[in-house]
Amino acid sequence: MQPASRSQKVVKKHYEDTIANPVSFEQYAHLLEPDVLDQLKQLFPSGQAQMWGIVPGQREVNVAHVKKMSAGDWVFFTGDKRLYLGGTIALMWRSPELAEELWEKNDNGQTWEYMYALSGTRGFDIPMDEIRSLLGWKSTRNVMGITVLGADDSDTLQTYLTLDPAPAAPRQDDPEQDDRAVAAYDGELERKATRAQRGEQAALKRRLLPGLTGQCALCGRELPGTFLIGAHIKKRAMCTDDEKRDLDNVAMLACTFGCDALFEHGYVTVAEGGALQVSPLAAAIPEIDTHIQERLAGRTVTWWSPKREPYYQWHRTHTFKELPPA
Template identity: 70%
Template sequence: MVFDEHADLLDAPTVDQLKQLFPDGSAPMWGVVPGKKDVNVSRIKKMRAGDWVFFSGDKRRLYFGGTIALMWRNKELATRLWGSDAAGNTWEYIYALSGTRGFDIPIDEIRTLLGWNPNRHIMGISVRDENDSDTLQTLLTLDPATAAAVPTDAENDEAAVFAFDGELERTAQRAQRGEQTALKKRLLQGSTGQCALCGRSLPGTFLIAAHIKKRALCSDGEKRDLANIAMLACTFGCNAVHEHGYVTVAPGGAVQVSPLAAHLPEVDAYIQQKLAGRILP
């Protein structure tokens, strides 16, 4: 949506926020209907600027995602943009999206990843908990994007800037990747090794046993397939650009660069200098 084309239906504070978030004057928009007897409203109220959002289609695939940059309610604007459904409702709970990108992920992989029933479908609007959201973000390599600040308790927030009186050390339990040590030992035969992506020979301290296929999507058998599931990747940038989806490797070994890299000059410069055009074994 181009903001100036609909300024007559936007209040001044909303226009100001949109233009701060999107200086080029436009943004992708989506909307949600209140639903019969306002069934969707309680779910909508759980959504906040900065939350991840994902879209599925035909009950088969996840095809799009991004970050909620700003949310507001505007029935007149929604009617102009999208019309009304058969019941006369429109998608009046509107949100602008930032950091969007396309996907092509079969819904079966999502069901497996999140531990869903094999026959479960995504229908209407569904708000997931933090664990599911973080898991999807890791799978789909979405990066944090521009979003409006969520209002906080101003007094407490200001105090937190100047002092922290909580515990500085906490005891925590977390799952460990049981195969990780064995994986690196297999890949790193001596004190130095070669990054599979850029080809540089480096001390082992700067090399990671990086999964070629995302570990979250691996079966137990694939996780145990130490000879084929991982590669050495350096901490100087190669592991990060691969993990976040800015590069991948085609079946013939050619490094492929995501068009998203062009939007991040520093990332693109690294890729062009170290990885673009390489053919890997």
């Protein structure tokens, strides 16, 4: 978790210079090590990438945190009581010279020399109170410095915000480590669903699909029930018990021909009133963009209703893929 309050003048300028406006490799090639430059070009064929950095800190307090970070990790930016940006660390390197050129030095004479490039970024607008509650933090806890979360908190946050994997350099781990971990793993290989949950899912689909066929809420096609699922509008794991029992409103039918996955991963959402919205990030993936334009663009979702609106609103806020804030 990267603290970066854009209400602070310095942070705002850094954000505008290297996140809102990605850094050109060609312009700064003379300050990039050849191997770093090569990796950046492979990861970002466009020749530019969003970049951020971390200062060593007094007595190098941040260095221990930096050592726990690696390419492929999720990163979330927080500030002004909000979580507002998420993405993947695509590459990490150290360059005092480039950092000083991009961001100068702070009042302590340090620069943000532990640098990383970001891929797959998207914008959020989530109150930190909500994040604290999700992770079981004290109400007074704030992200004051670079914070590396444990595996459980990381998985919880990534699932909550539906951050998808993005291009990243290979990890510098032992290549046999993953194979050894699988061989040595003696825990459960499958997560067992409880009977209650299975019963709930069956009841949900029966409620939404009383006959042999039904209509996909998103594309509107009438399809055999085999190809429709009861898709939660708000993530089931984040629903209260009362919301889980609200079978008439908490879910909708979505087809397995792409609509369920597009909604689940935030490439489409439903606006208040029922207009289907398309994520501006969908255009970057031609196959997804083509499917949306052919099947979904311009549709009005008849499944929308005032009672379902709170669930659609949650999806728009937490799952729908917005552009990073300008």
